Amino acid sequence: xxxxxxxxDVDGTLVRTNIVHAYxxxxxxxxxxxxxxxxxxxxxxxxPAFKLxxxxxxxxxxxxxxxxxxxxxxxxxxxxxxxxxxxxLKSAIYKEAHDLIAEARRAGCRIVLVSGALDFTIxxxxxxxxxxxxxxxxxxFVGGLxxxxxxxxxIEGANKANVIRDYCVRERLSLDQCFAYSDSFxxxxxxxxxxxxxxxxxDMRLRSVARAYNWPVLDLR
Amino acid sequence: MRPLKTLRxxxxxxxxxxxxxxxxxxxxxxxxxxLWTENLPVGTxxxxxxPPLEGLPxxxxxxxxxxxxxxxxxPLHALLEPGMKVTIAVDDISLPLPPxxxxxxxxxxxxxxxxxxxxxxxxxxxxxxANALHRRMTEAEMKRMVGQKIFDAFYPDRFYNHDAExxxxxxxxxxxxxxxxxxxxxxxxxSDLLIYVNINLVPMxxxxxxxxxxxxxxxxxxxHHNPKTIRETDSYMEPSxxxxxxxxxxxxxxxxxxxxxxxIETVLNNKxxxxxxxxxxxREEDFTEFDRLKLQAMQYALKRMPRAAKRKLFHSVPAAYDxxxxxxxxxxxxxxxxxxxxxxxxxxxxxxxxxxxxxGMTHISPYNVNSILNPLLLQVNGxxxxxxxxxxxxxxxxxxxIILCHPAYDEFDPEHHPSYIEFFNRLLxxxxxxxxxxxxxxREFARNPSYVHLxxxxxxxxxxxxxxxxxxxxxxxxxxxxVIVAGSENNHVPELMGWERADTLSEAIDMARGFMxxxxxxxxxxIPPILITDVKVGSKEEPDQPALPPSAGTGASATPPAVRAxxxx
Numbered sequence: 001x002x003x004x005x006x007x008x009d010v011d012g013t014l015v016r017t018n019i020v021h022a023y024x025x026x027x028x029x030x031x032x033x034x035x036x037x038x039x040x041x042x043x044x045x046x047x048p049a050f051k052l053x054x055x056x057x058x059x060x061x062x063x064x065x066x067x068x069x070x071x072x073x074x075x076x077x078x079x080x081x082x083x084x085x086x087x088x089l090k091s092a093i094y095k096e097a098h099d100l101i102a103e104a105r106r107a108g109c110r111i112v113l114v115s116g117a118l119d120f121t122i123x124x125x126x127x128x129x130x131x132x133x134x135x136x137x138x139x140x141f142v143g144g145l146x147x148x149x150x151x152x153x154x155i156e157g158a159n160k161a162n163v164i165r166d167y168c169v170r171e172r173l174s175l176d177q178c179f180a181y182s183d184s185f186x187x188x189x190x191x192x193x194x195x196x197x198x199x200x201x202x203d204m205r206l207r208s209v210a211r212a213y214n215w216p217v218l219d220l221r
Numbered sequence: 222m223r224p225l226k227t228l229r230x231x232x233x234x235x236x237x238x239x240x241x242x243x244x245x246x247x248x249x250x251x252x253x254x255x256l257w258t259e260n261l262p263v264g265t266x267x268x269x270x271x272p273p274l275e276g277l278p279x280x281x282x283x284x285x286x287x288x289x290x291x292x293x294x295x296p297l298h299a300l301l302e303p304g305m306k307v308t309i310a311v312d313d314i315s316l317p318l319p320p321x322x323x324x325x326x327x328x329x330x331x332x333x334x335x336x337x338x339x340x341x342x343x344x345x346x347x348x349x350x351a352n353a354l355h356r357r358m359t360e361a362e363m364k365r366m367v368g369q370k371i372f373d374a375f376y377p378d379r380f381y382n383h384d385a386e387x388x389x390x391x392x393x394x395x396x397x398x399x400x401x402x403x404x405x406x407x408x409x410x411x412s413d414l415l416i417y418v419n420i421n422l423v424p425m426x427x428x429x430x431x432x433x434x435x436x437x438x439x440x441x442x443x444x445h446h447n448p449k450t451i452r453e454t455d456s457y458m459e460p461s462x463x464x465x466x467x468x469x470x471x472x473x474x475x476x477x478x479x480x481x482x483x484x485i486e487t488v489l490n491n492k493x494x495x496x497x498x499x500x501x502x503x504r505e506e507d508f509t510e511f512d513r514l515k516l517q518a519m520q521y522a523l524k525r526m527p528r529a530a531k532r533k534l535f536h537s538v539p540a541a542y543d544x545x546x547x548x549x550x551x552x553x554x555x556x557x558x559x560x561x562x563x564x565x566x567x568x569x570x571x572x573x574x575x576x577x578x579x580x581g582m583t584h585i586s587p588y589n590v591n592s593i594l595n596p597l598l599l600q601v602n603g604x605x606x607x608x609x610x611x612x613x614x615x616x617x618x619x620x621x622x623i624i625l626c627h628p629a630y631d632e633f634d635p636e637h638h639p640s641y642i643e644f645f646n647r648l649l650x651x652x653x654x655x656x657x658x659x660x661x662x663x664r665e666f667a668r669n670p671s672y673v674h675l676x677x678x679x680x681x682x683x684x685x686x687x688x689x690x691x692x693x694x695x696x697x698x699x700x701x702x703x704v705i706v707a708g709s710e711n712n713h714v715p716e717l718m719g720w721e722r723a724d725t726l727s728e729a730i731d732m733a734r735g736f737m738x739x740x741x742x743x744x745x746x747x748i749p750p751i752l753i754t755d756v757k758v759g760s761k762e763e764p765d766q767p768a769l770p771p772s773a774g775t776g777a778s779a780t781p782p783a784v785r786a787x788x789x790x
Contacts, residue, residue: 006670096678103670103677106388179670198671211635214642216671218679 005173006104007135007164007190009182010115010122013200014097014129015089016221018117062116062156066139069118070148074141078120085124093129094201094220100181101129109179110171114164114190116156135163161189181218185209237569237752239267239504246505248745249516250726251581252626252708253594254531255523256516259726265743266575268616269504270752273492274566276543280326283547284333288485291550292558297334297416297483303342305413309334310383310406310436313352314362315587316420317489319535321542326487328368330418330547334485335371347408348380351417351435354442354676354683355588356637357382362591385438385683386673394479397471401444405476406436412480419486423610423751424563425457427486428556429473430466437472439667439685444468446685448655451695455613457605458753460560462613477552486559488546490566491750495541502750528630535584536591567753571616574756576741577733578617579707579726580607582627583749588682588690592634596714597641599627601690604697604704607748614756615700616744622703622733626726629709636680640672644687649717655695663688703736705729 011018069077101111112133115122119136126134138151153159168175176195180187185205191197199210199217210217239245247258248267261267277283288297301307311327314320331348338346348367350358363380364372372380383406384390392410394403409415409432417435421427434442444450445468453464460466476482494501498519500512508516523531545566548558586598586606594602603625608615617623633642648662663685666672672684697704698719706715707729709722723729734741746754 096674099677100670100674102388103386103673107668107670107673109670181671196669196671214633214635214639214646216639216675217635218671218674 003172003174004108004177004179005110005112005132005168005171006101006107006179006181007112007114007194008101008131008180009160009184009187009190009200010113010117010125012183013181014094014101014113014220015092015125016094017088017092062137062150062154066118066137066150067148069139069146072146074144074146077118077139077146081120082124084121085128089125090128093125096220097129100200100218100220101131104179105130110173112164112167114155114160114180116154116160118150133167135160135167157186158189160187161193164190164193182206191215237269237271238571239269239506241265241267246508248505248747249501249581250579250626250745251583251749253582253628253630254528254535254584256520257581257626257708257726258516258520261579261745262730262743265579265745266571267504267745267747268569268571268752268754269747270491270502270750271566271569273490273502273543273750274545276490276492276545277547280329280544280547281333283544284330284485287547287549288334288337291483292548292554294483294550297549298337298341300414300481300483301338301341301343302413304345305343306345306411307338307343307347307414307416308406308409308412309346309348309416309418310351310409310432311348311366311418312420312426312431312435313350313355313382314358314366314590315355316426317422317540317542318587318590319493319538319540319585320365320590321489322539323365324368325366326420326489326544327366327418328371329544330485330487331367331371334416334418346375346379347412348375349406349408349436350382351431352382353435353437354385354439354686354689356676356680356682359680383436384677386677391438394475397444397468397475399444399468399471401468401472402440403433403472403475404438404441405432409436410480415480415482417482417484419484421486421488421559421563423458423567423753424460424560427484427559428460428466428470429476429552430469431484432476432480432482433469433472439683441472442685442689444472446689446692448659448692448695451655451692452699454696456611457609459612473552482552483549484552484555485547485549486555487544488548488559488562488566489542490545491752492542493540493750498538504747532584532593564753567751568612568755569752571744571754571756573742574614574618574758575616575621575744576618576737577622577624577730577743578615579624579730579743579745580626580748581745582607582625588686589634589637592637593632594627595633595638595641595645596629596631596718597638597645597687597690599625599629599714600718601693603627604694604701605690606693607746608694608697608700610746610748610751610753612753612755614758616746616754616756617701619700620702621700622705622737622741623697623701624705624707624726624729624733625720626707627709629706629711629714629722631711631714637682638687639675639681640666640669640684641682641687641690644691645717653691653698653719655692655698658688658691703733705732 111131113126113131114135118139122134122136137155140147140149140151178194179196180191180194181198181200183201197215199206241261247260250257390407391404392407417431419427419431445465450464455462546562548555586602589598667685669684675681676683704720706722707726709715715722
């Protein structure tokens with residue numbers, strides 16, 4: 001039985017896409033021409049705001065962004081998630097991501113994806129990568145339609161560290177034997193809580209923190 | 222009054238041993254990326270390398286002769302058949318040190334062998350760099366090693382680094398009589414013929430160690446890269462007295478049983494410096510005025526350069542090594558010839574051990590080409606390599622003191638040595654016991670997926686490598702009572718290593734004498750260029766070094782070279 005896990009952020013770490021790409025795919029496959037046009041236009045119009053919010057506060061960004069999902073039907077999103085994986089995510093997986101995961105598995109680690117994306121978006125990717133578990137945001141659905149709200153806790157920033165800690169307690173894993181991989185300084189807490197953090201394709205702030213703390217730095221690109 | 226024999230030795234121009242006297246010139250001592258000139262105490266024995274042996278006049282002819290007249294094997298051309306599968310393994314960037322001028326001897330061998338293979342209708346040829354758990358060589362380094370033409374023809378599909386962590390790339394053969402794992406590169410194992418192109422800089426290299434180590438994986442290397450084997454090894458440089466080599470020989474014999482291996486071994490002389498830096502090959506007694514001027518200019522320039530620039534400068538100056546021998550054929554008879562010639566170049570006879578031994582530590586080791594000599598590499602250079610540059614008997618007496626001249630800076634290269642950083646900062650504060658480190662942490666580091674990935678896809682040494690560096694220094698640590706770092710710029714590096722520090726060499730010598738006694742004997746091993754001491758103890762022959770009166774010498778003092786020249790020729 002494994003007593004350690006490797007936790008992977010997804011967007012920017014294992015794949016080159018992010019949650020905006022996923023939403024854009026859903027928006028462009030709305031089902032009706034007006035629906036496609038309206039959602040695509042509003043997404044494009046929102047890009048500057050997304051960028052700004054993502055840079056300043058990932059939590060606010062996620063809450064703001066997921067409102068765009070309001071009104072989309074659950075069954076359609078689940079179907080589209082499979083198509084999204086085949087059409088977009090599969091080809092966006094970094095070539096070396098498979099090796100990295102295989103190396104962790106050989107080291108006896110349980111593989112867990114930890115993502116701020118929605119769980120139905122991540123599931124096909126997790127199956128493809130052979131992940132054992134997924135920790136991701138869950139959209140609230142009422143009457144089969146998305147409300148645009150995420151069921152708390154929102155998986156982002158410091159909350160990633162909390163859910164990783166809870167996961168380790170639940171699964172009887174030793175945090176200091178666990179590995180975590182991320183590309184963004186916003187995941188500092190997730191990296192800092194485990195014993196073996198690694199920066200992957202890091203942004204400038206994370207690269208500098210990784211160098212300061214002597215964390216390994218990988219480039220999967 | 223010293224006996225006539227000793228006095229004659231002091232005047233002997235051919236002698237590799239110089240005993241310092243009043244008025245002797247100051248000695249050039251490597252201090253990291255700088256050079257010190259120091260007056261050593263009167264009576265200090267300075268051990269110099271032999272002059273470089275004459276290089277072969279026609280290396281290509283020598284290569285052709287060797288492969289056509291191999292040792293206990295048929296000539297290479299007779300082993301070839303059209304359509305066969307051939308793998309050529311070559312030593313990695315850790316040899317020679319520093320890298321030699323182009324064309325590298327590996328290129329010269331490859332050009333001849335590849336032509337022969339092509340003429341014989343052998344097209345399925347791969348060139349594998351036998352880097353074991355060392356870092357992968359970069360594209361530029363690979364190109365420099367084999368030349369543009371071979372690089373263009375073979376890279377990247379048929380010219381690549383060995384990957385000891387590729388789950389599909391390793392084959393396990395049968396175990397040795399001592400239950401050692403024998404696992405090697407799959408491509409090599411499945412080839413009809415494996416040709417190993419080696420560079421022998423010191424007698425530790427080559428022979429069964431080439432394939433059995435260079436193309437192995439972690440599980441196979443564990444058989445001999447462990448503290449127990451190292452502790453039972455008298456000298457890394459004397460294969461017949463090395464437990465490490467006995468293990469690699471057992472592994473190598475299993476490989477030879479399963480594979481047809483044709484070795485091409487090349488021996489280099491010790492000509493590390495020439496041109497404007499040729500004075501570094503001389504005894505200080507032989508310096509001309511111009512040599513002293515060049516030394517002073519070099520010191521002046523180095524003093525004013527940032528360390529990174531000095532490092533860059535040193536790494537960009539290739540060594541002027543000449544090829545002095547090429548041998549080919551079966552593993553053991555070929556290597557016997559190689560060792561014979563290697564001893565002729567490197568072995569320096571020395572009578573008797575010393576209480577205190579001084580080593581000038583350079584900027585380079587086998588594991589930091591184009592990188593930083595971090596504290597663990599300083600340790601392995603001092604206690605692993607320099608200490609072991611002997612034929613079974615170290616220059617320093619059991620319980621003696623070693624003085625290493627180096628700034629001992631706390632700098633690491635995160636691309637080449639990421640696991641070293643964790644080893645140094647996390648493990649050494651807990652323990653320096655090699656057995657505990659091996660038992661408690663080696664496998665954890667070796668299996669760390671981040672380190673494995675950096676080794677496989679980046680240019681990092683394997684996660685287990687810092688442990689090997691620590692084990693490599695085990696004999697030195699067990700043998701001496703004290704290690705003093707002269708010129709250490711901080712306290713914590715020596716402290717973590719279990720060493721003491723001194724600001725200057727003079728202070729370090731005083732500390733060592735305070736411990737060993739005022740009349741303690743002192744040797745300065747003048748490396749580089751490389752030499753291996755052949756220390757005779759308990760012989761009737763008189764020791765090189767006269768017993769020092771308690772008042773002899775006053776310690777070392779830094780003196781500008783041109784001021785205190787001494788009786789130069």
